[in-house]
Structure formats: C-alpha cells, structure tokens
Amino acid sequence: MKLPLVMGLVGLLAIGSVVVAEARSSSEVPVDINYSRFESEPLRFEAGQTVTFVIRNDDPIDHEFILGNQQVQDRHELGTEAHHDAIPTEVSVPAGATVRTTVTFDEPGKLILGCHLPRHYAYGMRAPVTVG
Amino acid sequence: MRRLLVVPLALVFLMASAGAAMACAGVFSPNGTVNLLRTSTLAGYADGVEHYVTSFTFSGGGGEFGSVIPLPGVPTTVERGGDWTLQRLNREVTPVQEAFAAANGKTLARTDSAEVLLETTIDALDITILKGGGDEVGTWAKDNGFLLSPDAPEVLDFYADRSPIFMAAKFNAAAAEERGQAIGEGTPIHLSIPTDNPWVPLRILGLGKQEVERVEADVFLLTERKPDIFIPSDGLTLDRSEQGSDGLIADLRSDKGMEWIPEDGMWLSYLRVDSLAGDLTYDLAVDVNGDAPSAVDAGLAKAGAAPSAPAGDGGLPVWLLAGVALGVAGLGVTAGRWSLRRTAA
Numbered sequence: 414m415k416l417p418l419v420m421g422l423v424g425l426l427a428i429g430s431v432v433v434a435e436a437r438s439s440s441e442v443p444v445d446i447n448y449s450r451f452e453s454e455p456l457r458f459e460a461g462q463t464v465t466f467v468i469r470n471d472d473p474i475d476h477e478f479i480l481g482n483q484q485v486q487d488r489h490e491l492g493t494e495a496h497h498d499a500i501p502t503e504v505s506v507p508a509g510a511t512v513r514t515t516v517t518f519d520e521p522g523k524l525i526l527g528c529h530l531p532r533h534y535a536y537g538m539r540a541p542v543t544v545g
Numbered sequence: 546m547r548r549l550l551v552v553p554l555a556l557v558f559l560m561a562s563a564g565a566a567m568a569c570a571g572v573f574s575p576n577g578t579v580n581l582l583r584t585s586t587l588a589g590y591a592d593g594v595e596h597y598v599t600s601f602t603f604s605g606g607g608g609e610f611g612s613v614i615p616l617p618g619v620p621t622t623v624e625r626g627g628d629w630t631l632q633r634l635n636r637e638v639t640p641v642q643e644a645f646a647a648a649n650g651k652t653l654a655r656t657d658s659a660e661v662l663l664e665t666t667i668d669a670l671d672i673t674i675l676k677g678g679g680d681e682v683g684t685w686a687k688d689n690g691f692l693l694s695p696d697a698p699e700v701l702d703f704y705a706d707r708s709p710i711f712m713a714a715k716f717n718a719a720a721a722e723e724r725g726q727a728i729g730e731g732t733p734i735h736l737s738i739p740t741d742n743p744w745v746p747l748r749i750l751g752l753g754k755q756e757v758e759r760v761e762a763d764v765f766l767l768t769e770r771k772p773d774i775f776i777p778s779d780g781l782t783l784d785r786s787e788q789g790s791d792g793l794i795a796d797l798r799s800d801k802g803m804e805w806i807p808e809d810g811m812w813l814s815y816l817r818v819d820s821l822a823g824d825l826t827y828d829l830a831v832d833v834n835g836d837a838p839s840a841v842d843a844g845l846a847k848a849g850a851a852p853s854a855p856a857g858d859g860g861l862p863v864w865l866l867a868g869v870a871l872g873v874a875g876l877g878v879t880a881g882r883w884s885l886r887r888t889a890a
Binding site for chain 2: 447448449471472473474508509530531532533535536538
C-alpha cells in the first residue's frame with residue numbers, strides 16, 4: 414500500500430483525536446520540543462498500534478507536528494496552511510503549549526516527523542519514525 | 546552581569562512594521578529569507594562605560610523586520626548616535642566611504658513576559674530595552690510582532706544566561722514615511738552601558754542563517770589601553786591594533802555624542818568577522834585590565850563558572866575552550882539533525 418494512502422487511513426482511523434485527553438486504549442508517547450528540535454525516545458511503533466503523542470513545546474515560538482512520509486513533508490514545506498488541527502497527524506503546537514493527538518499506524522513503513530514553519534525543517538526540525 | 550561594551554551586532558529577528566537592518570545583525574523577512582549586509586559597529590570603552598554605536602538601516606515599509614540585540618547590562622542612555630562615526634572608522638581602515646542619518650526618547654511599561662525597562666523612539670526607530678530570560682524575551686518579541694527564526698530560542702538563552710538585558714528595535718513604517726526616510730538610510734544608535742570590560746556579541750550575527758552561510762561584519766574597538774582580545778578562529782581576524790591616529794580621534798570627538806573619547810587618544814582595534822554561521826558559536830571577549838579575556842564573555846563557559854580562562858595559570862586556554870566548543874557544536878548539530886534525544890527534564 415502506498416504511503417499516502419496509509420496516511421489517509423491514519424487520518425480516518427484516528428477519529429476525532431486531536432487534543433484527546435483520554436485515550437485509554439493507547440499508550441502515551443511524550444515528544445518535547447526544545448530549541449526547535451523534537452526530543453523523545455526513538456519513535457518506533459508496530460503496525461496497527463495506536464498511540465497518543467503528548468507534544469510539549471518548551472520554546473517561545475510556535476511549531477508544528479507533521480507526521481507523514483516524504484511526500485507529506487514536501488507538500489507541507491511548500492504549503493501555506495497557517496494552522497493545523499483537523500488531522501491527527503498534522504497538529505499546530507503553539508509556543509509554550511502542550512497538545513495531545515492520537516494516531517493509529519496502519520501499515521509498516523518509514524515516516525518523518527517534521528515542522529514546516531519557515532526555515533524550521535531546514536534547520537533540522539525533523540525526526541524519523543519507524544512503523545514495523 | 547557587568548562586562549562590556551560594545552555590542553556590535555546583532556540581532557535577532559524580525560518583523561515589525563518596517564524593515565530595520567541593524568549594523569552587524571541578521572535580519573529576516575517573514576518567509577525566513579535572510580537579508581544580511583556587511584555591518585559595522587563601534588564598541589568604545591572609557592571610564593568603565595561601554596559606548597556602543599551601531600546603525601539600523603531602513604529597508605522599506607513593505608518588509609517586516611526588526612532586531613533584538615543582547616546587551617551586557619542596562620544602558621544608562623539610549624540616544625541617537627553621531628552621523629558619521631562609523632563611516633569615519635571605516636574610512637580609517639579602508640579607502641573611502643560616506644554618511645548617515647537621525648533621534649529622541651520616552652517611557653516605561655511592563656508586560657507579562659519580559660520586563661520593559663525603557664522605551665524610546667529615535668527618528669522612526671522604536672527601541673525597547675528588555676530584561677528577562679530567553680523565553681520571556683522571546684515571548685515579548687512574539688507578542689510584539691517579531692517573527693523569530695527557529696534558532697532564536699537557543700540563541701536567546703545563550704545570551705540570557707549571561708545577561709538578561711536585550712534591546713529590541715523596529716522601524717515604525719508610518720513614522721519613516723512621515724519623515725521621508727529613504728530605503729537604505731541608516732539611523733545610528735548610541736548606547737552607554739556601564740561594564741567591567743568591553744564585549745561584543747558575535748554569535749547572534751548568524752541568527753537565522755544556514756550553517757554554511759557566511760557572516761561578515763566589521764567591529765571597531767576603542768579602548769584606553771591596548772586590550773587583550775579573544776581570537777578563537779580564522780573566522781575572526783584582528784586587522785588593526787594601533788594607537789588611534791590624532792586625526793581619527795579628533796574627527797570622532799567632533800561627532801555628536803562622541804565627546805566621551807579622551808583627548809589624549811585611544812587604542813584602535815579593528816576586527817573582521819568572516820565566518821560560516823555554523824562556526825560562529827562564540828562572542829568577542831575583551832579585557833582591558835591586564836587579565837585574560839573571560840571564557841564566560843566568550844560564551845564558552847556558563848556564568849558562575851570560572852570567570853576567565855587565562856592560558857598558563859591553571860585554567861584552560863580560551864583558544865582550547867573555543868576549539869572544544871566548536872567541535873562539540875559541530876557534533877551536536879550533526880547529531881541533532883536527525884536523532885531524537887531524550888529530554889533531560
């Protein structure tokens with residue numbers, strides 16, 4: 414299955430999960446943002462696994478949590494969306510805020526976690542995500 | 546922290562109502578494009594006071610730029626600088642050059658973020674002196690329309706850990722238009738800051754730049770005696786170190802606000818910054834009291850740690866610290882690009 418389709422399914426399966434506080438069936442994965450870097454344990458998941466990312470932005474500037482394959486990253490790098498909150502895998506994280514979003518990984522593959530505010534991705538605000 | 550003087554540079558970021566390109570500063574447009582021109586700054590030091598003179602260049606009402614500059618202490622005065630001091634210094638070390646433009650002042654206020662110590666307007670340039678940690682200053686800047694580059698949080702902390710004083714500057718587009726200020730026209734600013742030694746923030750010159758982009762700047766030091774200067778790498782060279790000529794001193798003294806220069810002259814040091822942004826991980830540490838330049842001032846040691854690292858007396862030579870810092874920075878950047886790290890907190 415192509416990754417774009419996988420991501421589409423991820424979006425559909427993560428029902429209403431942006432800023433979901435109680436996702437008992439999922440495990441929580443903390444992702445801190447500090448000095449415009451994602452900081453966490455290595456992000457490795459199993460196909461079919463559902464997790465809730467608890468994203469804490471310690472910076473005084475806004476960031477994004479964009480989870481997807483390279484095509485998704487490329488699209489956002491050229492995109493113009495100022496705010497994200499409709500898709501679990503695409504979330505805006507305001508300065509100093511903590512945001513939760515629940516995602517189900519359907520298929521194995523290699524994804525990327527990135528931020529595409531101006532110059533952030535080029536600065537190094539990206540991290541690999543492996544779904545085995 | 547009571548140290549230096551001159552802050553030639555700097556700056557941080559952007560976005561205000563009109564473009565302000567500071568001498569010795571990195572300036573960005575809203576889309577993150579860096580517009581950096583070669584800049585000049587004078588750091589004069591006499592009677593325990595640093596006289597920091599730099600210039601902000603108006604880049605038009607269409608752009609959205611501003612600058613935030615770390616300072617070594619709270620300025621006792623913020624005023625319009627002389628019209629041609631920087632040009633005269635440039636002429637002293639290069640063939641020829643030309644002149645500049647305009648100032649005045651007012652209030653106090655307080656925000657939920659950084660503390661506002663002083664607000665003043667010089668020509669069409671709105672200047673705010675802030676006190677706060679990196680996050681607080683960053684929040685203030687964000688709340689006041691500055692667009693911070695992704696490296697700004699780390700760089701602000703880099704400076705705030707040593708001195709919580711910053712200057713934010715941005716052009717008021719309406720005021721600039723009212724004054725008929727032309728694009729490219731500069732507004733010189735003169736800050737008087739009590740400090741123990743001169744100091745010039747260099748790392749901030751690379752703010753918002755890619756690691757492989759070049760940073761170029763001219764830094765002039767005028768001190769009462771020949772200073773000891775921290776020169777960590779090929780990216781910073783001392784091109785002139787000599788007694789200031791009678792002609793130079795007389796010319797500078799005759800400019801507005803430059804009467805603080807002793808009649809009997811000063812020592813002139815001219816330093817050139819020509820470095821990759823990724824290598825510019827230090828500041829210019831200077832000592833005029835016969836000691837070694839401070840490793841803390843250079844940004845190579847934390848405040849509260851060893852205040853200086855004089856070579857040969859038990860401390861690590863500052864050049865060694867610089868090398869280690871640069872090496873660690875390089876490794877850190879390389880590793881940080883893709884790896885995910887566990888937050889210590």
